[in-house]
Amino acid sequence: MRIALLGGTGDIGQGLALRFARDTDHEVLIGSRDPEKARDAVATYEENLESRGADADVKGFANEMAADRADVVVLSVPPYYAGDTVEAVADNLDSDTILVTPAVGMQGDEDGLHYHPPGTGSVTELVAERAPDEVPVVGAFHNLAADALSDLDHELDLDTLLVADDDDAKETVRNLATEIEGLRALDVGPLANAAEVESVTPLVINIAKYNDDLHDVGVKFH
Amino acid sequence: MRIALLGGTGDIGQGLALRFARDTDHEVLIGSRDPEKARDAVATYEENLESRGADADVKGFANEMAADRADVVVLSVPPYYAGDTVEAVADNLDSDTILVTPAVGMQGDEDGLHYHPPGTGSVTELVAERAPDEVPVVGAFHNLAADALSDLDHELDLDTLLVADDDDAKETVRNLATEIEGLRALDVGPLANAAEVESVTPLVINIAKYNDDLHDVGVKFH
Numbered sequence: 355m356r357i358a359l360l361g362g363t364g365d366i367g368q369g370l371a372l373r374f375a376r377d378t379d380h381e382v383l384i385g386s387r388d389p390e391k392a393r394d395a396v397a398t399y400e401e402n403l404e405s406r407g408a409d410a411d412v413k414g415f416a417n418e419m420a421a422d423r424a425d426v427v428v429l430s431v432p433p434y435y436a437g438d439t440v441e442a443v444a445d446n447l448d449s450d451t452i453l454v455t456p457a458v459g460m461q462g463d464e465d466g467l468h469y470h471p472p473g474t475g476s477v478t479e480l481v482a483e484r485a486p487d488e489v490p491v492v493g494a495f496h497n498l499a500a501d502a503l504s505d506l507d508h509e510l511d512l513d514t515l516l517v518a519d520d521d522d523a524k525e526t527v528r529n530l531a532t533e534i535e536g537l538r539a540l541d542v543g544p545l546a547n548a549a550e551v552e553s554v555t556p557l558v559i560n561i562a563k564y565n566d567d568l569h570d571v572g573v574k575f576h
Numbered sequence: 577m578r579i580a581l582l583g584g585t586g587d588i589g590q591g592l593a594l595r596f597a598r599d600t601d602h603e604v605l606i607g608s609r610d611p612e613k614a615r616d617a618v619a620t621y622e623e624n625l626e627s628r629g630a631d632a633d634v635k636g637f638a639n640e641m642a643a644d645r646a647d648v649v650v651l652s653v654p655p656y657y658a659g660d661t662v663e664a665v666a667d668n669l670d671s672d673t674i675l676v677t678p679a680v681g682m683q684g685d686e687d688g689l690h691y692h693p694p695g696t697g698s699v700t701e702l703v704a705e706r707a708p709d710e711v712p713v714v715g716a717f718h719n720l721a722a723d724a725l726s727d728l729d730h731e732l733d734l735d736t737l738l739v740a741d742d743d744d745a746k747e748t749v750r751n752l753a754t755e756i757e758g759l760r761a762l763d764v765g766p767l768a769n770a771a772e773v774e775s776v777t778p779l780v781i782n783i784a785k786y787n788d789d790l791h792d793v794g795v796k797f798h
Contacts, residue, residue, distance in 0.1 A: 465768045469775070511798070515783070541786040542779070546687045550779040553691070557764070557772040561737070561797050564763040574796050575783050576733070 357530070358424030360385040360417045360439055361431035363395040366456055369503025370430060370495060371399055376408040376506060378533040383413055385420030392416070406506060422446035426454060426530065428495070433457040433477045440484045449488040452523045455481040456495035458555040466563055467556035471549055478517060478548035490523035492516060493545065494531060497554045499562075499570035510536030512572035515551045519544050540575060579752070580646030582607040582639045582661055583653035585617040588678055591725025592652060592717060593621055598630045598728060600755040605635055607642030614638070628728060644668035648676060648752065650717070655679040655699045662706040671710040674745045677703040678717035680777040688785055689778035693771055700739060700770035712745035714738060715767065716753060719776045721784075721792035732758030734794035737773045741766050762797060 357374055359367040362384035375382045384399070386392035392414030403410035421427045421443035431439050436457045447453060457477045461470040474480040478493035485491055494516050502508045514531050516539055518524035524541065531539040542551055558571040579596055581589040584606035597604045606621070608614035614636030625632040643649045643665035653661050658679045669675060679699045683692040696702040700715035707713050716738050724730045736753050738761055740746035746763065753761040764773055780793040 463768075465766050466764075467772075468769070469772055515779075540783055540790070542688075542782050543786045544687050546685075547690070547782050550689075550691055550775050550782065553772050553775040554779065557737075557776065558797060560764050560769050560772065561762055564765045568762070568797065571797050574798065575780060575790065575793050576796065 355380045355426065356383060356424045357381070358383040358385050358420035358427045359430050360420060360427060360443065361429070361435070362386065363391050364430055365500035365504065366495065366498070367430035368395070368399070369498065369500050370428060371412060372402060372506055373503055373534045375399065375403055375410050375412050376406070377535050381411050381413070383415055383420040383424055385415055385417040387417060389414060389416040402506070418443050418446050421451070424451065426452045426527065428454040428456065429481060430456060433459045436477055436481050437484045440481055444486050447486055447489045451489055452526055453481065453485050453489050453491045454494050454527055455491065458496055458552040460556045466560040469553040469556050471552065476548035476552050478552065479545050482545055490518065490520035491545065492518040492523050492527045493548045493551060494527050494539070496552050497558055497573055499558065499572055502570035502572060510534070510572070511574065512536065513538050513540050513574050515540050515542045517542050517545050517548045517551055577602045577648065577752070578605060578646045579603070580605040580607050580642035580649045581652050582642060582649060582665065583651070583657070584608065585613050586652060587722035587726065588717065588720070589652035590617070590621070591720065591722050592650060593634060594624060594728055595725060595756045597621065597625055597632050597634050598628070599757050603633050605637055605642040605646055607637055607639040609639060611636060611638040624728070640665050640668050643673070646673065648674045648749065650676040650678065651703060652678060655681045658699055658703050659706045662703055666708050669708055669711045673711055674748055675703065675707050675711050675713045676716050676749055677713065680718055680774040682778045688782040691775040691778050693774065698770035698774050700774065701767050704767055712740065712742035713767065714740040714745050714749045715770045715773060716749050716761070718774050719780055719795055721780065721794055724792035724794060732756070732794070733796065734758065735760050735762050735796050737762050737764045739764050739767050739770045739773055
């Protein structure tokens with residue numbers, strides 16, 4: 355399978371790229387608005403992976419080309435770019451492409467971060483609204499700390515939460531997520547349940563802020 | 577210390593009553609609008625605790641009297657009664673009483689439960705708004721599954737999240753929460769950070785709904 359990480363040079367994109375490249379046999383495509391930047395990131399990722407003896411199958415492209423070649427397209431961009439990025443690559447998506455969105459809207463003040471969803475109720479639903487009708491959208495990878503993901507020495511023992519209206523697409527992403535070592539994927543139902551999932555992201559950041567012994571906080575449900 | 581559980585005959589009240597009675601040396605006061613109902617609940621709790629060889633120090637009162645006698649008053653009532661219950665017992669609270677609120681506003685539909693806070697931003701902040709100015713308010717025990725709490729055979733390994741503007745009150749509740757076996761208390765900052773804490777409650781219920789192997793779901797951060 356080919357997994358494109360649009361905005362794959364950013365923090366969550368880097369973490370997912372490294373984990374998918376190290377832990378799975380899938381081909382990882384790094385997308386960026388600037389293909390040169392994507393290729394530079396790939397060089398860094400490959401160096402990291404090869405120093406650990408991992409076989410690196412990572413390539414860099416402009417976002418559009420990465421989306422065009424991929425079976426699963428992860429929108430690892432900041433929330434305020436999510437809608438525009440979907441529209442920029444819309445012609446490169448079809449009913450066989452699964453669009454995955456991990457972005458969360460937040461606002462900060464002196465107390466911490468607060469959940470700040472768009473008018474659609476969640477960034478996940480905003481992506482679904484802006485995506486072509488035939489393209490299935492899955493919310494996933496929202497609450498993972500980018501630093502923990504990107505540090506391949508850090509052993510994960512975390513849950514990621516999935517929301518989607520398309521059960522087949524959700525199952526594909528569930529299997530993909532589960533291939534990352536130490537990651538469990540839990541079903542949280544349809545896209546309408548996305549807000550409570552996204553809201554955990556500012557919460558885990560606040561927990562790291564107020565508890566000295568916790569960094570790069572993730573979550574496990576049981 | 578004396579801990580009053582107002583609405584202590586309900587599901588979360590029962591769970592906290594049994595855990596505090598079994599795991600700590602504090603005196604547990606069950607409050608209800610109907611003192612007879614409180615005393616009936618106490619009889620059931622005592623039977624449960626004594627069958628396990630636990631020393632039961634639990635008494636039943638009307639809410640006002642329970643609040644009057646207590647050092648820590650837990651508002652274990654449904655969210656739509658939280659504000660009115662605070663006002664009903666306001667004369668029985670003072671600056672030496674800590675008011676603890678675990679209630680969360682939710683609305684359900686066919687997809688699951690959705691976070692539905694009041695206009696104040698959270699039930700926790702609503703309680704703080706309705707409480708006398710001198711009474712410190714702590715949000716705690718929001719995301720614990722009542723059935724798991726009430727089943728004393730169920731070993732907890734969970735986090736509870738604390739928000740408060742009064743650091744001393746927060747510290748007292750943190751110590752109290754930690755006395756419950758298997759419960760860790762994490763600081764999430766001031767009352768303004770309550771919404772993201774409360775929002776986990778509908779999320780854990782949705783996770784239980786969509787994952788057959790998970791019941792009475794709680795959460796652990798790491």
